[in-house]
Amino acid sequence: MNGANQSRVSEFLLLGLSRQPQQQQLLFLxxxxxxxxxxxxxxxIxxxxxADSCLHTPMYFFLSTLSFTDICFSSxxxxxxxxxxILGxxxxxxxxxxxQMYFLFEFTDMDNFFLAVMAYDRFVALCHPLHYSTEMTHQLCVLLVIGSWVTANLNVLLHTLLMAQLVFCADNVIPHxxxxxxxLLKLSCSDTHLNEMMILTEGALMMVTPSVCILTSYIHITDAVLRVPSTDGKWKAFSTCGSHLAxxxxxxxxxxxxxxxxxSSHSAEKDTVATVLYTVVTPMLNPFIYSLRNRALKGALRKVTGRKTCSY
Structure with missing residues (x-):
């Protein structure tokens, strides 16, 4: 369809999660x-x-960066x-x-990279503990964060510029x-093959590479944990790793x-539920998953909230 002969869309209508007033009130709360x-x-976190100088280590540096990213991600x-x-x-x-799309996928990519970096950090700490201080230097940690930020921005900029080239004609209703x-691609009256191809190639590469790094790191971590003689030590390690992997x-x-x-497998309802899980639920779970099993971090949290705690 030729979009040049039709009126172009200047705004979109977001339908939200439900059209039922009672459900809307419940979902809002x-x-x-x-x-x-x-x-x-x-x-x-x-x-x-x-606030705690004892936690100024690579692991907690990456955790605080992930937490800051999750705040921005959800926001x-x-x-x-x-x-x-509220405003109707x-x-x-x-x-x-x-x-909105640009910043959403920027922080999605950064979350993606930081999860991989944290898995690599744990791999070095557990599998090569004697070399940890020499490998995970302050300079490397900063470079990993900056590299993640630059790569995420370049990736998202590509998809945003491609989206900006599309023409949107009559339909402007987003069931989201x-x-x-x-x-958005479904609403466009332009040819979206290039956009879809970049999502399935370059976009997939951005997601698959960190996920493979995470999987590889945890395979080596599992192998290292299995060598721990203590049954309690194995259980604690597997419990922690299991919650992270979940x-x-x-x-x-x-x-x-x-x-x-x-x-063919897509539907508006399924896609909405899936996006809620990764945009809202996952950023909410990360603080609990990465802190509740960590005694040092729980001690630091007590100090921040004014509760006295013994040294750890």
């Missing part, structure tokens, strides 16, 4: 609670690690949805839509609570299901 929990949980979509509900507004401008790339699996599983699965 649920998402508000999850967003507050995400911000407070991750913010406490950042403050605890910053790209949930506040807009909550504001739309469902529209978003085309530039605003592209901006934020501007996601999949429903969140990682949730994060990658939902992303691959939404963006890299055959189009």
């Amino acid at each position: 649920l998402f508000l609670i999850m967003y507050v929990a995400t911000v407070l949980g991750n913010l406490l 950042v403050l605890a690690i910053s 790209t979509t949930v506040p807009k949805m909550l504001a739309n509900h 507004i469902q529209t978003i401008s085309f530039p605003g839509c592209l901006t 609570f934020f501007c996601d790339i999949t429903p 969140v990682v699996s949730l994060f990658y599983g939902t992303i691959f299901a939404v963006y890299f699965s055959p189009s």
